Amino acid sequence: MEKNRIASAHRGENPMIITKMRSGFAAIGDTQFLPGYCVLLPFEMYRSLEELDFKLRSDYLLDMSLIGEAILKVCEPRRINYSIYGNTDAYLHAHVFPRYNWEPEERIPYPVWQYSSEKWRNPKYQYSNETYGELKENLGKEIHRLMKKAY
Template sequence: MKSDPKECLYCQNNETQHELMIEVAKLSVSRLFIFKEQTYHGRCLVAYKDHVDDLNLLSDEDRNAFMADVAKVTRAMQKVFNPDKINYGAYSDTLSHLHFHLIPKYVGGPDFGGVFQMNPKKVYLTDEEYADMAEKLKKEL
């Protein structure tokens, strides 16, 4: 399904986006965000820099660069948050802009061994805690 960049959360950089996530850094071909809902401590999101509906629409070079960005972020997440596993979610049923949800999972933590909840709306941090997470991630990038 083709989507319109004028209606895209990531392209418009609008209030809805700011309610859901905090931009941390620009990477080689993408942007890194901390997801504000932190049921899964350290949850991040990597969105491709341009409006592309699907990974298979990128050139091999751009796809490899995007996946390198995703790997770079998960390496930083591993160092900063030390999860037991990181889950990758690439859903675009209703928001067709290439992005990956990166969800740290911890043994004994929420949904370990199962599918993560997209937005359980349970755990939110202070502005200072988000800023601390962002600084630690940037340092590891």
């Protein structure tokens, strides 16, 4: 996978892209130990949310919530966690994580990032079209349905 996920999305070469939205690209997460995990990539490499003008910022946050709502509908988690950090990949991107009742009780009060590296790197959870393609397709259908209502 190319390091610049936004540039590869613009070229139609990023296999993780679910769909183009008003403010950026909805992408399925590289790892799916929490099924439905997605990322919202903006159209440009902004350093932070505050670099967006108010209209684009509003669109970005709405798109982030539409992804979350699609995950709720398709995957039926107990809730959605949203996070924007930019510490490791120093550009704006939003993580949209489903949280499930079947997660270990000791994990529930903590951020997803505190799961062990085994979860993040385990090959069985790494995205592949064979394993997670139907999930990606269903998320795309629901995101499109929600965009029609929202825009």
